[in-house]
Amino acid sequence: MGVKVLKFGGSSVADGIQLTKIKNIIDADPDRRYIVVSAPGKRFDGDNKITDLLYMCRAQMQHNIPYEQLFQVITDRYSAVKYNLGIDVDLDRYYDEIRANLDNKCSEDYIASRGEYLSAILVAAYLGYDFVDTKGLILFDKRGRLLADETNEALKAELAKHERAVLPGFYGSDKETGEIRVLSRGGSDVTGSLVARAVNADIYENWTDVSGLLMADPRIVKDPEPIQTISYIELRELSYMGASVLHEDAVFPVRLANIPINIRNTNEPDDPGTIITTEHAPEGKKVLSGIAGNKDFTVIAMYKNMLNKEIGYVRRVLTILEDFDISFEHIPTGIDTVSVVISNEQLDGKLDDVLEALDRQMKPDDMSVHEDISLIAVVGLGMSRRPGTSAKICTALADEGINIRMLNQGSSEINIIIGVDTADFENAIRAIYNAFAEK
Ligand code: ADP
Ligand code: ASP
Ligand code: MG
Numbered sequence: 485m486g487v488k489v490l491k492f493g494g495s496s497v498a499d500g501i502q503l504t505k506i507k508n509i510i511d512a513d514p515d516r517r518y519i520v521v522s523a524p525g526k527r528f529d530g531d532n533k534i535t536d537l538l539y540m541c542r543a544q545m546q547h548n549i550p551y552e553q554l555f556q557v558i559t560d561r562y563s564a565v566k567y568n569l570g571i572d573v574d575l576d577r578y579y580d581e582i583r584a585n586l587d588n589k590c591s592e593d594y595i596a597s598r599g600e601y602l603s604a605i606l607v608a609a610y611l612g613y614d615f616v617d618t619k620g621l622i623l624f625d626k627r628g629r630l631l632a633d634e635t636n637e638a639l640k641a642e643l644a645k646h647e648r649a650v651l652p653g654f655y656g657s658d659k660e661t662g663e664i665r666v667l668s669r670g671g672s673d674v675t676g677s678l679v680a681r682a683v684n685a686d687i688y689e690n691w692t693d694v695s696g697l698l699m700a701d702p703r704i705v706k707d708p709e710p711i712q713t714i715s716y717i718e719l720r721e722l723s724y725m726g727a728s729v730l731h732e733d734a735v736f737p738v739r740l741a742n743i744p745i746n747i748r749n750t751n752e753p754d755d756p757g758t759i760i761t762t763e764h765a766p767e768g769k770k771v772l773s774g775i776a777g778n779k780d781f782t783v784i785a786m787y788k789n790m791l792n793k794e795i796g797y798v799r800r801v802l803t804i805l806e807d808f809d810i811s812f813e814h815i816p817t818g819i820d821t822v823s824v825v826i827s828n829e830q831l832d833g834k835l836d837d838v839l840e841a842l843d844r845q846m847k848p849d850d851m852s853v854h855e856d857i858s859l860i861a862v863v864g865l866g867m868s869r870r871p872g873t874s875a876k877i878c879t880a881l882a883d884e885g886i887n888i889r890m891l892n893q894g895s896s897e898i899n900i901i902i903g904v905d906t907a908d909f910e911n912a913i914r915a916i917y918n919a920f921a922e923k
Contacts, residue, residue, distance in 0.1 A: 486515035489685040491676030494525020495693040496750040497603050500568035509753050518679050519650045521607050522672040523599025524561055534558055534599040542595040545586055562602050573609040594664040600652035608650035616649040622656025624665040639682035673731035681737040688738050688745045695749040696758030697729055700775045700917045704910050713759045718773045718863050721899050725861035727776040770866050772920045777860035777913055779906050780828040786848035791820045798822055804841050808834050814892050858909040860902045868897040880919035886912050
């Protein structure tokens, strides 16, 4: 018998109708043995994600505001699924346990993880699969960093005891204290990948609400072309830069074990979706695999006469950032200039202190800050050693009257990063897409 690992995202477990779809998908193939589930997501525009509601519960609890009404909205979602599908599971017992922990001032990670926990208990009972908790299996060190190899060993040993199981995504626990720790948002994709590696799956199927990875974000470009196959390395570039369909860290575990990922649509199960593997021959003359982007960056630009003669200048700039525990995205340099591009999330509340430190220690002749910068990544193995790609991008942007604030090509030549004003972000993505899409 083969083994397939499936991860179902928030919209795929949002209500009873979605659960019947996932049961049909699982029943259609006996190899579909290990199932990772997210917390229920939005059922319609304007609906709430359970994980967001759980974070709100904890915030209310911290401010001594009664959380019961909000908690009821959460439990109603699970109870409705239980009754609609006639699932035989005593949810009240779990609700009481969570309430008691909330009253005992549980950690934020604990409460955030309960969305996946309840989801997996419900889905396991519905499918007749074993429920396997990821507490004690997905392991973190005391700084909250995932212990990949120890996790792999723990998952492997436990799953060997279960022929078929449902596991909650998004969380694990501290290896020493056993306390619940969550991955970053969207982290159930990572759980699926860790499970796939541990059971040495033939394939990791990631089931979501789009028929695979599209060449651009469908919320920005209308009907972007689907991507049939793409390499791990291109996918990582795209997901890092905002193609939010798959968490950027979901690539590593399966890549180590050479397990292909197949992104599929729960609502269109016959669509083949996107296959992600190591072997990716750029099809025909297709230059570009995809475009993704992220808003909210700041550029700090320093100017100093004869800067290129000053040995160690850039290193000292980076040491200052390190002292503030800030990681940077890019450092475009010129003869007399050095700029650092940093995400606003990293700078959060530190900008003034960083500027003061740079001014005092680096003594630039001039320094300017540009907030509201967006980065766009144009990614494709097909770009490598093919002249003209940057020219095409620049022309497309110039034709739309969009000013390029930064242009950076990685030495691997599989990506070009473009910085634009955030006001131009969506138009820039559409302009680049239109220049490359095969119409
Ligand atoms: P899940 O809850 O199943 O994990 P997500 O909402 O995290 O699903 O990811 C799926 C969403 O990612 C899609 O609905 C789509 O709006 C968005 N998305 C952004 N960029 C892309 C892209 N390039 N291709 C496909 N989907 C994308
Ligand atoms: N439920 C978590 C979130 O909303 C994790 C996930 O869905 O992957 O981020
Ligand atoms: Mg997701």
